Amino acid sequence: MFKYSFGYRSKVAYIFIGSVIGVISLLYTNYLARELMRKEQFEIDLWARGIALWNYIDPRSNTEREINLSIANNVTTIPAIMTDDYLRVIEYMNVPKEIIDNPAKLRSTIEHMCNSPDRQPIKIITPEGVELTVYYDDSSLLKSIIFFPYIQLGLIGIFISFAFITFRSSKQNEQNRVWVGMAKETAHQLGTPTSSLLGWIEYLKSMDIAPEATDEMSKDIQRLMKVANRFGKIGSTTQLSRVDVLQEVSRTVDYFQTRIPKNVTLRIEKSCTGELDAMINPSLFEWVMENLLKNALDALQGKGDILVWIGVRDKWAVVDVKDTGKGMTKSMYNKIFRPGFTTKTRGWGLGLSLSRRIVVDYHNGKIFVKESEVGKGTTFRIMIKKA
Structure with a gap:
């Protein structure tokens, strides 16, 4: 479900x-165009009649000639051609002589x-x-x-889009600032109890307790420190270094x-030998891998297989995380990377969104759903350019 989304009502209001x-603009402009069209038709009709009667006006009647000449001279913007029955041009205006x-x-x-x-x-x-025919076109x-x-509609569309x-x-940007602030505050709050837990681990080591237990506890504490460190890096400049992806x-x-359930198998396959540097x-890349593995475990629901495949595709270092879980439809391929989207009853729906930001924005790489089928499983792919 979406827990954070842009105001739907605002978008509808804009549209x-x-x-x-x-x-309204289209209807009113169409009305003006039709009124102007009728006016031009009337002017052309007057012009045509004036030209047709020019030679039949009494030369001694200056008033008639002046009226006729005034009508003809006022029609200055409308292209028109007057012809006889044989399509011979009798008169024309606003049409190139060529x-x-x-x-x-x-x-x-x-014909146009x-x-x-x-x-x-x-x-x-x-x-x-004699029958004369006047052909005319719209004025500029x-x-x-x-x-x-139509130009106005385009400008309005551009304005609304902008x-x-x-x-x-x-x-x-506002949400990003909130998340960055929350992340840094989380890192700060985790710092104090983590340091205290490290002290208790050292105390337990001095007592008669199996080393295996304290070692695993130490690993978990180190993991908590990494988590705090990751949250602290959100919103900061990311430092990249040459690391062996394998x-x-x-x-x-x-x-x-x-740390996985006993009915879940987790395997890793490498299709390349030696180092695969990128x-x-x-710390952030490890965060992405953890998110993908946790999603795979959630999809398995306590039973199934997870395969992590590492290889090379041209100039890219490639990591696939494949599970045999519930899978998804193709319509979900992009939705799952949106902030706030989750199919689980718990969680904020930020894991895959953060993973995409880390891979794409910080590492100039790619992360996407390679393939998925409902009831059979999903494969996520990460691609990072080789160093």
């Missing part, structure tokens, strides 16, 4: 507000002008009975208005060998 603004002089380009332009159902050619009959202003809402990412990043993994497996932080 809803952005969608409402976008829809298109008018090229029959193929002219026909292509006229006829493509829109909102732009029907205008038929004009001259006083002589109308085209801008038509495309503007706001969401910024808010989530701020939330994550030896580091073997040490962790050996520690678990004496730049790692031993």
Whole structure:
């Protein structure tokens, strides 16, 4: 389950507000575009009639000529072509002359002008009975208005995405600071009782007690000190050193060998000989191995097998942790690495999340579910670049 998550309602509110603004803008701009389209159709109709009647106006009537000329000159932004029945150009405006002089380009332009159902050619009959046809296109202003809402929607989408990412990043940074503070405080609180326990171990060694018991107790105390040290390093700069991965993994497996249930077998296989060096932080890398082995033990539920395989893949040192536990579906492969996600009744769901951060962020490596099948088990893979 998720114990920590980004506010679902906040995300819905952002999306809803952005969608409402976008829809209102789109509807209003569409209304303006249609009004402008009707205005341009009216202007083209006037222009066409003015051109058709130009030669039939009484030359002595200056008023009629001025009105007609004013109508023709006011239509300055709309591309239009007037032709006769034989597609011969009678008049044109706002269309390049090279298109008018090229029959193929002219026909292509006229076909484009006829493509829109909102732009029907205008038929004009001259006083002589000649039918003229006017083809026209949207003005640059109308085209801008038509495309503007889509640009606006894109900008709104970018704004919402930016706001969401910024808010989530701020939330994550705040949570990270809380976790770092808790981790350092935990390390501090563990320090005092651990030191006291070391003193009691030395006292027990001076008494007549089996050395095996005190040795195992010492190992557990050393483990507690390592845990405290790990918590103390969270949020600090990670120091990497050249370490033999084979030896580091073997040490962790050996520690678990004496602490697993009797019905669980833990084996280690090495497909390479000699040393397998990589730049790692031993304490943090050991933490990752412990998390994977603990998860494997939880999946087995007291009975089954765990195999730790160490090998090389090109430039990578590879460690596989395979169990015969309950397994998982593919949909869970990425979810299990999210902070707060856990399928257990206890725990904070941070083990695998911390493991991914240690491997990916601190070691520039990879950690992922290699394979898993419900009822048969899971294999986790760690990949660290060789030194």
